[in-house]
Amino acid sequence: MLCVVTEPASRRRLDAEARRRQLIDVGLEVLSREPREQVATDRIAEAAGISRGLLFHYFPTKRAYHVAVVQAAADRLLEVITPDPEMPPRTRLRQSLVAYIGFVSANEALYVSLVRGAAGRDDGLREIFEKTRAEIVERVVGNLGLHSGPPLLQLALYGWIGFVEESTLDWLRRRDVPREQLVGLQEEVLLRAVAPAGVTV
Amino acid sequence: MLCVVTEPASRRRLDAEARRRQLIDVGLEVLSREPREQVATDRIAEAAGISRGLLFHYFPTKRAYHVAVVQAAADRLLEVITPDPEMPPRTRLRQSLVAYIGFVSANEALYVSLVRGAAGRDDGLREIFEKTRAEIVERVVGNLGLHSGPPLLQLALYGWIGFVEESTLDWLRRRDVPREQLVGLQEEVLLRAVAPAGVTV
Secondary structure, three states: OOOOOOOOHHHOOOOHHHHHHHHHHHHHHHHOOOOHHHOOHHHHHHHHOOOHHHHHHHOOOHHHHHHHHHHHHHHHHHHHOOOOOOOOHHHHHHHHHHHHHHHHHHOHHHHHHHHOHHHOOOHHHHHHHHHHHHHHHHHHHHHOOOOOOOHHHHHHHHHHHHHHHHHHHHHHHHOOOOHHHHHHHHHHHHHHHHHHHOOOO | OOOOOOOOHHHOOOOHHHHHHHHHHHHHHHHOOOOHHHOOHHHHHHHHOOOHHHHHHHOOOHHHHHHHHHHHHHHHHHHHOOOOOOOOHHHHHHHHHHHHHHHHHHOHHHHHHHHOHHHOOOHHHHHHHHHHHHHHHHHHHHHOOOOOOOHHHHHHHHHHHHHHHHHHHHHHHHOOOOHHHHHHHHHHHHHHHHHHHOOOO
């Protein structure tokens, strides 16, 4: 009789990049539900089926790990809010907003981490936050069919990102308004905010 | 001949409360222009005419001192944005916004510290930030003659605060739009944001 002894799947040797990717996926899963302050590194390592020591082999510090997870979350956010390019501008805007709220709703703790923690004194997180925002502004500009605009338009778009973030954070705290109303409000405010810059959508 | 030897004014013995107040005033002065990371405690102590050791007698840590200064800045901000109660709602709104931008413009580094640093992981600063915001929302509600409102109104007001903060931060970075246009934009967005909640001003 031939016995094949296999290691548990979680202990399989993965190459470094795949292991980092797996650890980030575990982080996205765990840190989407719980604020990072409440998540011990041990739990992440356990969920990935490796030792805490090995986790620190891939990410030198807990902070470095957290930055990598937030970056992955920001990448996913940008991915999901990409609308169907075949649709007209207003439809693309609505698609993006619906996808944004959907993502945020499913990844609440990471979103709060991105918007709040990132706005703080951690340079790594702040950079992710600023870049993600700038990218969102650029995409909104593109989606609205604008390729460059007067300074007042940029003010309006940055203001609007602030509006979207704060109304979303408030909505997450209470969730006492239907999601469609939140999206409708954010949409309406964008259309009004860009009007003084001479833009109509 | 009678000689009266006086100590320099800055060395006069002040009672504890007055000394704390003086140190906070010095902080408001210095930290309005420069980010706190660049301001050594020595310079604060020197500007107040006391030793670094004595500064730490009044404020146990640099952070405690910074929190006290940011709190004082938040108090002043709330003070200056109080409009003339005799004026009609729209005029009060405009007065508050003009005063807000004026304060921010003159206290740039402290404002950035309040909005950005405060949004971070420092609980003391975050609390000041959240309370100041909640107070501004309450005042705007009062100024618009609203005493309570549907959940959609609260979402709109928190969103709007985000709009004001982010458009102001963007304006500070570039200052390439006349101040009146920034105020006009913030005013317009508020009026539009509260409309879906059934509020007209």
